[in-house]
Structure formats: structure tokens, C-alpha cells
Amino acid sequence: MRIPLLLASLLLASAAHAAPPQDRSDDMERMLTDRGLMGHIQHVSQTVVDRTSDLVVTAVGFLGVPYRRGGNSAETGFDCSGFVRAMYNQTVGHLLPRRAEEQAAATEKIDRSELKPGDLVFFNTMRRAFSHVGIYVGEGKFIHSPRSGAQVRVEDMNGSYWQRRFDGARRVQEAQTETTAAISGK
Structure with a gap:
């Protein structure tokens, strides 16, 4: 899977290196178009954006569903990891492990500055790493199922409670696999 991507990168680099500086971007775009890769890249990019949008829109549709420890459906209620797992399974078709730390x-670990809608955000709410998880929705906000007596809701990561407990950001690797497969034509 990585070899076709590597070959495409090498072809791009060699074409860019051979062209004069002012013509590099035009030549690169022309080469990508000639090889049918430009359409693949645009399609993959749009697919990733669409799936991320679908994920966030779907998650927002569950606002108000009550928290339930061990819960993993709207009918029974959600705990934090059950909510994240259900959203990814329903929208992306990717089954994540059951527990937040899993x-x-x-x-994939990412820096907080790299967060995009659909990424996972983790918090230390029970005096242990990765004891709580939510889905980043953008603009410093995340959606999650917080605790007993509460409901699925959107909160600000920059609020003092969440900021102090922030444990890291992660990206589900499914989109990367699809990108590689689409570029390689598989």
C-alpha cells in the first residue's frame, strides 16, 4: 500500500525538481492530471471531509441522550467511550475498542494544535490517564457523554475544568488507509 504512494511522491519530486521554479506547480498539476491522480486526490479529500462532517452531524443528533455507565446506544444511554464507538461505527463503519484508554x-497521537472535527479528545477525570473521551467538533468544542445524571452535550475544551484535565488528542487512522488505497487505485 505504501509503495504506490512512495512512487507517486518520488515522481512528483522528480518532476518538480526538473522544472524551472516558476513552472513547478503547473507541471506538477499537469502530471497529476495526466496520470489521473488529481481526480483521486480531490475525491479522497472530499470523502474525508464528508465523513468527518457526517460524524459530527450524527453525533450532534444525539444531544440529550442520557448517560449510562456501560451504555452504547441511544435506547439505553451512552457512557463516553460507548458514545464515541457508536458514532464511529454508524458513520464511518470503523469499530473502535470499547474503553477510552483502549x-x-x-x-494516532496528534498535537492539540492539529485537531480537526472528528478527532478524539481525552481527559483525565478519574485520576488516571485517558479515563474520558469525546469527539472534537471544532472551534475548541467537543461532544461527549459526561457522567451519571447528565446527557450528551457539547462543551468548551478551554473551560478551566476540561483544560486542566486534557490528556491528549488522537486521530482515527481509517481515513489514512482510505487515502492510501484511493491514490494507489485499490
Whole structure:
């Protein structure tokens, strides 16, 4: 899977290196178009944006569903990791592990400054790492199922409670696999 991506990168680099500086971007775009890669790149990019949008829109549709420890459906209620797992399964078709710390271990670590809607945000709410998880929705906000007696809601990560407990951000790697497969034509 990585070899076709590597070959495409090398072709791009060699084409860009051979062209005079002012013509590099035009030549690169022309080469991508000639090889049918420009359409693939645009399609993959739009697919990732659409799926991320679908994920966030779907998650927002569950606002108000009550918290339930061990819950993983709207009918029974959600706990934090059950909510995240259900949203990814329903919208992306990717089944994440059940517990928050397992979800952290199964996803790619990213810097907080790299957060995009659909990424996972983790918090230390029970005096242990990765004890709480939510889905980043953008503009410093995340959606989650917080605790007993509460409901699925959107909160600001910059609020003092969440800021002090922020444990890290992660990205589900499914989109990267699809990008690689689409570029390589598989």
C-alpha cells in the first residue's frame, strides 16, 4: 500500500525538481492530471471531509441522550467511550475498542494544535490517564457523554475544568488507509 504512494511522491519530486521554479506547480498539476491522480486526490479529500462532517452531524443528533455507565446506544444511554464507538461505527463503519484508554491506544497521537472535527479528545477525570473521551467538533468544542445524571452535550475544551484535565488528542487512522488505497487505485 505504501509503495504506490512512495512512487507517486518520488515522481512528483522528480518532476518538480526538473522544472524551472516558476513552472513547478503547473507541471506538477499537469502530471497529476495526466496520470489521473488529481481526480483521486480531490475525491479522497472530499470523502474525508464528508465523513468527518457526517460524524459530527450524527453525533450532534444525539444531544440529550442520557448517560449510562456501560451504555452504547441511544435506547439505553451512552457512557463516553460507548458514545464515541457508536458514532464511529454508524458513520464511518470503523469499530473502535470499547474503553477510552483502549481507544487512545488504537488511534494516532496528534498535537492539540492539529485537531480537526472528528478527532478524539481525552481527559483525565478519574485520576488516571485517558479515563474520558469525546469527539472534537471544532472551534475548541467537543461532544461527549459526561457522567451519571447528565446527557450528551457539547462543551468548551478551554473551560478551566476540561483544560486542566486534557490528556491528549488522537486521530482515527481509517481515513489514512482510505487515502492510501484511493491514490494507489485499490
